[in-house]
Amino acid sequence: MYRYCYWLGWGIWLIRTIREDLEVINIYKDQVERAKRLYDFEALNGSITKGKSNVYGALGEILVADHFFDVGVDFSSTKDYDMIIKGYKVDVKTKRTTVEPKEFYFCSISNWNTKQECDFYFFVRVMEDFTKGFLLGYIRKKEFYEKAVFKKKGDEDTNGFLFKDNCYNVEISKLKKFTKIF
Numbered sequence: 761m762y763r764y765c766y767w768l769g770w771g772i773w774l775i776r777t778i779r780e781d782l783e784v785i786n787i788y789k790d791q792v793e794r795a796k797r798l799y800d801f802e803a804l805n806g807s808i809t810k811g812k813s814n815v816y817g818a819l820g821e822i823l824v825a826d827h828f829f830d831v832g833v834d835f836s837s838t839k840d841y842d843m844i845i846k847g848y849k850v851d852v853k854t855k856r857t858t859v860e861p862k863e864f865y866f867c868s869i870s871n872w873n874t875k876q877e878c879d880f881y882f883f884v885r886v887m888e889d890f891t892k893g894f895l896l897g898y899i900r901k902k903e904f905y906e907k908a909v910f911k912k913k914g915d916e917d918t919n920g921f922l923f924k925d926n927c928y929n930v931e932i933s934k935l936k937k938f939t940k941i942f
Contacts (some may be wrong), residue, residue, distance in 0.1 A: 771791050782861065785893040800852050819886050823845070851881055853867065853868070854883075861896060862932070862934050865932050866909075866917055866928065899930065908929055909928070910929075
């Protein structure tokens with residue numbers, strides 16, 4: 761495990777802790793405020809939490825955008841993807857959490873979202889108290905569905921969580937780790 765920090769501008773330093781299995785990011789008030797302003801909707805169609813986690817999803821997008829700040833991020837959000845990074849359409853999937861994620865935890869896509877026209881899925885977790893974020897990794901859309909395990913609403917997850925919707929799932933350990941060139 762090691763730490764590094766770098767200047768984002770606007771008076772913001774980004775401090776990261778790198779574990780071998782994921783990247784841990786300290787979350788700042790500015791990032792939470794930017795997330796709250798990112799979208800003006802109540803709930804996305806197909807939202808597993810019916811809109812209760814919108815701010816966590818937006819914060820996941822902010823964390824990814826800040827990670828790729830120096831290569832440029834286009835927030836051309838559509839129903840199919842959240843941003844464009846280096847010409848690739850990226851959909852960011854975020855779960856809120858109360859614990860640091862383990863490698864065997866699942867990254868999930870609702871059965872409702874399988875038709876999204878994106879190139880990659882990026883997976884993020886955000887602590888419920890907004891103190892830390894975890895950049896878990898990424899995977900090409902096609903590869904995700906080739907590796908995914910389907911779980912039905914009410915099935916039990918590996919960590920005791922009950923699925924709130926029918927989902928496709930891939931373990932964190934099967935994701936590629938984030939780099940600047942991803």
